[in-house]
Amino acid sequence: MEKKPVLYSGIQPTGILTIGNFIGAINNWLKIQEDYFSIYSIVDLHAITVRQDPIEYRSRALSFYAQYIACGLDPEKSILYFQSHVHQHAELTWILNCYSYLGELRRMTQYKEKSKKNADNLNVGLLDYPVLMAADILLYQASVVPVGIDQKQHLELARDIADRFNNIYGQTFTIPEVYLGKQGNKIFSLQDPFAKMSKSDPNPDAAVSIIESPDSIARKFKRAVTDSESVVEYREDKPGISNLLVILSSMTDKSIDTLVKEYHDAGYKKFKEDVAEAVIEKLRPVREDYERLMKDKAYLLNIAGQGASRAAALAERTLAKVKKKIGLIERPSLN
Numbered sequence: 001m002e003k004k005p006v007l008y009s010g011i012q013p014t015g016i017l018t019i020g021n022f023i024g025a026i027n028n029w030l031k032i033q034e035d036y037f038s039i040y041s042i043v044d045l046h047a048i049t050v051r052q053d054p055i056e057y058r059s060r061a062l063s064f065y066a067q068y069i070a071c072g073l074d075p076e077k078s079i080l081y082f083q084s085h086v087h088q089h090a091e092l093t094w095i096l097n098c099y100s101y102l103g104e105l106r107r108m109t110q111y112k113e114k115s116k117k118n119a120d121n122l123n124v125g126l127l128d129y130p131v132l133m134a135a136d137i138l139l140y141q142a143s144v145v146p147v148g149i150d151q152k153q154h155l156e157l158a159r160d161i162a163d164r165f166n167n168i169y170g171q172t173f174t175i176p177e178v179y180l181g182k183q184g185n186k187i188f189s190l191q192d193p194f195a196k197m198s199k200s201d202p203n204p205d206a207a208v209s210i211i212e213s214p215d216s217i218a219r220k221f222k223r224a225v226t227d228s229e230s231v232v233e234y235r236e237d238k239p240g241i242s243n244l245l246v247i248l249s250s251m252t253d254k255s256i257d258t259l260v261k262e263y264h265d266a267g268y269k270k271f272k273e274d275v276a277e278a279v280i281e282k283l284r285p286v287r288e289d290y291e292r293l294m295k296d297k298a299y300l301l302n303i304a305g306q307g308a309s310r311a312a313a314l315a316e317r318t319l320a321k322v323k324k325k326i327g328l329i330e331r332p333s334l335n
């Protein structure tokens, strides 16, 4: 199994998982699960760069873990674990810090944005965030990293750091490739079809969670912003309707063209109802599985523990190699 190329991705346990994440990311991961040796981490060390309420944070992280399994990520085929359970991440980050430049970190778009937003908590973690991300990826010799376009710059930095290290010490890290999901898979807010559907949108009508109740899903699609025409067409000047078409197409595996023919004159009310229905049906098994998993915390934690052990074994291999290359003394084993 480990002969397959390694795919690595990290998920921040913040906000909610939306149908945007499902369509844009998770659904693609499921399709390629057989082709790669996949490793998914709940990056709970990344998300503390902004303040989290400890009690809420703990339960949200576990809930995210359960949601990924409920979506169909298979803990047997893949490794699913919490980043904070594998201490090698923090350790490699420190080492890579000494091979990363302040200038390049300060240039990161996300850092610039976040440092404006968090002027009252401009902690070093915000600046160092991409180095921790590089450590995540490089520890597992990952060659493929599926991320959204907003993370592409961080991935390029990870490649630069890996390359820099390899040039000094010889081949140590696999240089990861970015894997961008299909364009057109981007899902927009139901309330503002020009903005990406965000897992932390303050307007509750903007995003639909993957474990939301059918009633609530139906209500949100009913309220979805459209336009003042009445034809269902996929057009740039109809962002609301086009977004609903993309959602319906992903949920039913029917092409946009087919759906446009089917709904062209059906009226927005009927169209929205059918989009809601398709989402509800597609997510029903996910929600049911999720609820079952959350009732069995012991089972979930057991899987998480196994995931962490498997991840740590792989991570340790790389970390030991790195320590040796840079001239750290091997820890003597006392027996």
Ligand code: TRP
Pocket: 008, 009, 010, 011, 012, 043, 046, 132, 133, 136, 137, 145, 146, 147, 151, 154
């Ligand atoms: N920074 C990524 C995001 O916000 C999450 C992440 C952390 C990640 N470590 C990673 C993604 C490693 C891919 C690989 O989306």
